[in-house]
Amino acid sequence: MVTTPDRRVRRTRRALLDALLALMADKPFDAITVADVIDRADVGRSTFYNHYTDKAGLLADGLAAFRAAVEQPACGPAAGRLLPHSLNVFSHVHAHQPLARALFAGPAGAPVLHQAQAVLADVVRADLPSDPHEMLAVPTEALVGFVTGAYLSLLRWWLDSDTGNTPQEVDRMFRALVVPGVRAAARPAVAPHAGAARTASGGTGAATARA
């Protein structure tokens, strides 16, 4: 069960997924027809529907692989940090470029983006301190959305731009942009009367005494 026994099955599925990913580099997912996929994969139409009920079913296979890769425990040096999986995300995207490129870069298409976003959101939710006070300056779910959006935007920029940045460099940019805001949001809400105007002029908080 873990590994499909029959070689034909593995061969067919791999061919279909590869074809889909290759096509996703050009067209958005919704514009790709089953005919396109089986044509490029050299697979009969009936065969496709023997394995998947849908285009989406095929894509789900790819997404599951991505999720499994990203969710494994954070690498060594990032243990105690604020968003421990960040480098993990960028590293695995780097390692699985064709899949990641199909998921995040170019014209993604609605279902793809939605699902890929959900994977990232789960990672973020697990990485964020589980709202100990529940009285933050920004509600937890909004925070999750913010961080997820930052992942998405950085990934898109990275995969679309031709600059050959390393995962480490992108991770550094990501953290520079996100961490200060998360720290600010994780503080208990500012007093609504006294310090309302203060937020605009807030220093970049070089040292947030977290003791």
Place this chain on the structure above:
Amino acid sequence: MVTTPDRRVRRTRRALLDALLALMADKPFDAITVADVIDRADVGRSTFYNHYTDKAGLLADGLAAFRAAVEQPACGPAAGRLLPHSLNVFSHVHAHQPLARALFAGPAGAPVLHQAQAVLADVVRADLPSDPHEMLAVPTEALVGFVTGAYLSLLRWWLDSDTGNTPQEVDRMFRALVVPGVRAAARPAVAPHAGAARTASGGTGAATARA
């Protein structure tokens, strides 16, 4: 041309757009058929194609309205701030809820999201200091993507959650999350030679947190 002369035309177009927006509250854009729209709008099929070549054409009308509303000069008190249009965005979203809800909340669909995102990205690009040094810690386009993503995530959260937050409150959250990161990113890049060797350990110069 500014105002379509014939009343029938205005009536028809308005009915079609309203129908589309209403339907977008339930289904993603791609799942809505022309038949759905004209059925709800009580309009003949030929009539639809007399005005628009496409579902997308109809939506474009809505997007143009949104863009026009958001791009007008920033309101008074936000003059000299870092992202002067931020409150503008949230205020106009609040004022045009049905449209905004269709564009940002719920299952949006690929073309909608892409275009709405482009509108926001243009606003952000105009709001960001036009890279005076060009040697920032984060490339300008990545920064634009980051801020745009933050807009999107906050808007989605706001429109999806039932908490009746005011535009001002959401704007405050937005700025608390985004401004510190933008300030950090807008600093000239860390000295490339001195500190570059230990890049692998991550952490920007400013925010190396020790747990």
Place this chain on the structure above:
DNA sequence: CCGATTATGGACACGCTGTTCAGAAACAGC
């Protein structure tokens, strides 16, 4: 080598798209 599983091509009904056209309805101006 053989029985079981999988791949294949072709045909089918269905739904959505975008176009065309002749006639009915609503409009603006006098």
Place this chain on the structure above:
DNA sequence: GCTGTTTCTGAACAGCGTGTCCATAATCGG
């Protein structure tokens, strides 16, 4: 109110993508 113009309407049409079915051929594991 009348008239010429513009717009709406319903129905029909070809084209394409979807998902299903089935008998047959190819490939697998043992």
